[in-house]
Amino acid sequence: MSFDYDLFVIGGGSGGVRAARVAAAEGVKVALAEEDRYGGTCVIRGCVPKKLMVFASEYSGMVEDAAAYGWDIKPGPFSWDNFKGKLHAELDRLEGVYRKLLANSGVETFDQRAKLVDAHTVELADGTQKSAKHILLAMGGRPVMPDMPGVELGITSNDIFHLEKLPEDMLIIGGGYIACEFAGIMHGLGVKTTQYYRGAQILRGFDDEARGLICEEMCQRGIDVHLGTNILSMEKDGDKIRVKATNGTERLFDQVMFATGRAPNTEGMGLEEIGVQIGRKGEVVVDEYSQTAVPSVYAVGDVTDRVNLTPVAIREGMAFVETVFKGNPTPVDHELIPTAIFTQPEMGTVGLSEEEAAEQEPIEVYATSFKPMQQSFAGRAERVLMKLIVSKATRKVLGCHIVAPGAGEMIQLAGIAVKMGATKEDFDRTVAVHPTMSEEIVTMKTPVRSA
Template identity: 80%
Template sequence: MSFDFDLFVIGGGSGGVRAARVAAQEGAKVALAEEDRYGGTCVIRGCVPKKLMVFASEFSGMVSDAQAYGWNIQPGSFSWNTFRGELYAELDRLEGIYRTLLKNSGVETMDQRATVKDAHTVRLADGTEITAKHILVAVGGRPTKPAIEGAELAITSNDIFHLETLPESILIVGGGYIASEFAGILNGMGVKTTQFYRGEQILRGFDNEARTHVANEMIERGVDLRLNTNAVKLEKAGDQIKVTDTHGDIRLFDKVMFATGRVPNTDGLGLEEIGVKLGRGSEIIVDDYSQTDVPSIYAVGDVTDRANLTPVAIREGMAFVETVFKGNPTKPDHELIPTAIFTQPEMGTVGLSEEEAAAQEPVEVYATSFKPMQQSFAGRSEKVMMKLIVSQATRKVLGCHIVAPAAGEMIQLAGIAIKMGATKEDFDRTVAVHPTMSEELVTMKAPSRTVG
């Protein structure tokens, strides 16, 4: 049977675009359909604009630091309109790069929604039907709102970049990295920021000591963090929103943002009707090679809800091409993924938390907290934290957790060593780079405690 294309990709985000490009470079005839903007969540409404907002928000504390270092710099005001205009221009530039990369690779693009009709056929929004030997679903996910009264009055992380003006006050509901990152961003931009989280501590699933350190520093910087608290009702109150919480307290905010979860974009794609199995959270169920129950259909990225990170989606896309178009069956590696959480302060993590490691085997914990030189000189009170989790039996470093400025940059490099199986003694043998914060990773000689 002949097909219109060797590969049809549904979704123009990081994973889908990478798979389409590389498959086309291998000689495959490839088409890609995207109903929104190219670049997906990461480029258009996630990592990239968020990180640019982090950069913008951090300047608020730099003026006083500069004054402490002898610079005659006076505080000014933040212009949201100026920043937003530059942000939009940058996102347009990046989307243009994605389109150009696809075009130069020979991928045919279609700017409309595509759904799956059968194992080898997709249907475009205009009714056109196209056949393909292989179909790759890479449609990502989207933020959700909880089922509470008045939820429609709130915004999500998708909307934050499109605000006409910054609110004077905002409530952020949620305790994950998205909620916590935006709490820091908006607080840094001068918005009176409150964060509700229903659990005992934000950043559930991360190392307890590290997430507690982040939470304490966020509070120190001015975020009104309310743990064991959730919103139960939202009501319009003039130009504001009246929020009732789980304790019965009522407060007014200019904006409310929910960052309480994300779901895969599988609605209405036609997948279940043709035998593709979905999980309880509507994610596409795939095997180790990203293949669904329908052999011609694969899925990568957030729509599979494995490790929802842009670099992981890209690697899954690359592994798909190796498997399907290069005859080299390749499983994407989801072990020991370094991660940065761009809270303020920033957190970098790789490997096991203290709690996870101790549940598996006896471990030694090496941890230190101190005031870094740059901030200490400027009279700031915040501290950084460095932590290593070490197996007593093998001496391997099982986890590394850093809360500090540029923690993401540090964890990338620490991640290489840990991925290679470095032991605590390998760290000890490494000469410190002085004076730096990261030298603490190779100078902690005695364990703080032994657990497990």
């Protein structure tokens, strides 16, 4: 049987684009359909614009710090209009790069929605049907909002980059990394920021000591964090939004942002109808080679809800090409993935948390918390954390957790050592780089506790 294409990719985000490009480089005839903007969540609605907003928000404290170092710099107002213009120009540029990469690779693109008709056929929004020997699902995910009265008055992380003006007073609902990152961003940009989270502590799933320090520092910086608090309803009150909370309070906000979870984009795709298995969260169920229950259909990235990180989606896309088109079956390695959370303070983590490791085997914990030189000299009371989780039996470093400015940069390098199976003694043998914050990772000699 002949097909229109060897591979049809649905989704123009990082995972889908990488798979399409790499496959095309192997001489594979590839097409890709994207109903929105090329670049996906990361480039258009996530990592990139968010990180640029993080950079913008961090300048707010620099004038005061500079004065402590002898500089006579006068503070000025932040211009959302100026920043937003440059932000969207950069996103347009990056989308253009993605489009050019696909075109130069020989990938045929369709700027419209696609869904599956059968195991080898996709239907585009204009009714055109295309056949392919293999189909790759890479539709990503989207933010979801709770079912409650007045929810339509709120926004999600997708909308925050398009605000006409910055609110004076904002409520962020949620306790995950997206909620916490945007709480820091909006506070840094001069917005009076409140955060409600229904749980006992923010950043569930991360190391308890690390997330506790982040919450404490967020509060000290002026973010009004309310734990054990959710909202019951929202209603319009003049130009503001009246929010009723489970703690019995009613408050007015200019803007309310929900960061209460994400869902895979699998609805209306015709997947279950052709035999693709969908999990309870709406995710595409795949095996270790990213193959679905339909042999010709594969899936990578957030639509599979495995590890929802851009570099992971890219690796899954490349492993898919190795498996299907290069005859080299390549399972995706989801173990020991270094991760950065761009909260303020920033967090970098790789491996097991103290709690996870203690459930698995006897461990030693090496940790230190201190005021870093640069901030301390400027009169700031901020603290950082360096922490290693070590196996008593093998002496391997099972986890590394850093809460500090630049933690994301540090954890990338520490992640190499942890992935290689470095022991605590390997860390000890490494000469410290002085004076730096990160030197503490190799100078902690005595465990603070065992479990």
